[in-house]
Amino acid sequence: MKRIAVIALMLVFVLGQSGKAQDKEFRFTLKTNPLAAMGGPIWVLFIPVTGEYKVMFEARTTKHQSIETGLSFLGPSLFLNLDELSEGDTIDGVNTHGFRAQVMYKFFLTRDQLAPEGFYVGPHISYAKARIANRDNSDDEFTAAKLNANVLFGYQLITPGGFTLNVYTGLGFKLRDYDLPEDSSFDFDYGNRVTPNVAFGFTFGFAF
Numbered sequence: 339m340k341r342i343a344v345i346a347l348m349l350v351f352v353l354g355q356s357g358k359a360q361d362k363e364f365r366f367t368l369k370t371n372p373l374a375a376m377g378g379p380i381w382v383l384f385i386p387v388t389g390e391y392k393v394m395f396e397a398r399t400t401k402h403q404s405i406e407t408g409l410s411f412l413g414p415s416l417f418l419n420l421d422e423l424s425e426g427d428t429i430d431g432v433n434t435h436g437f438r439a440q441v442m443y444k445f446f447l448t449r450d451q452l453a454p455e456g457f458y459v460g461p462h463i464s465y466a467k468a469r470i471a472n473r474d475n476s477d478d479e480f481t482a483a484k485l486n487a488n489v490l491f492g493y494q495l496i497t498p499g500g501f502t503l504n505v506y507t508g509l510g511f512k513l514r515d516y517d518l519p520e521d522s523s524f525d526f527d528y529g530n531r532v533t534p535n536v537a538f539g540f541t542f543g544f545a546f
């Protein structure tokens with residue numbers, strides 16, 4: 339995923355030269371990232387037990403500021419076949435469903451461009467929660483939640499035709515909370531903890 343984001347960042351700078359002068363003024367963006375279906379925000383050990391299916395909406399608030407919100411459905415990850423991960427210290431095949439909500443306020447640094455285009459920085463917060471149940475026994479389950487708080491820096495390209503590519507990175511922390519019943523067959527010691535977080539990703543869509 340990080341390699342793809344690096345490629346996307348290079349693409350931003352290549353296309354940015356042709357996208358600086360807009361034919362029209364864009365105030366809103368609508369974006370997604372289908373690759374997030376391979377691995378969403380909830381992980382167990384090194385296994386992404388959720389895939390994320392998200393939609394991001396952004397609106398200009400002032401000439402050089404915008405607010406971006408997102409809502410996601412968390413389902414099974416497309417990255418791994420969890421049915422085959424039933425041995426050792428991994429987990430059984432699972433059914434997964436949950437949600438993720440996020441919001442970011444962007445301050446754009448490129449004064450010759452109107453929001454929502456150009457370099458930006460700003461605070462970002464997201465909350466995700468999912469129920470993970472044994473596929474063979476729906477009563478055998480646990481819940482997982484994760485709170486992310488970051489300061490993100492990125493660049494959003496908008497071409498004259500409205501194509502939007504947003505690439506970002508940043509630093510912050512994440513708070514993980516896993517609730518396993520005492521009689522659960524899920525056997526891992528992940529704990530509830532606060533750890534540093536490095537954000538890196540991209541979204542694409544269209545502006546209007």
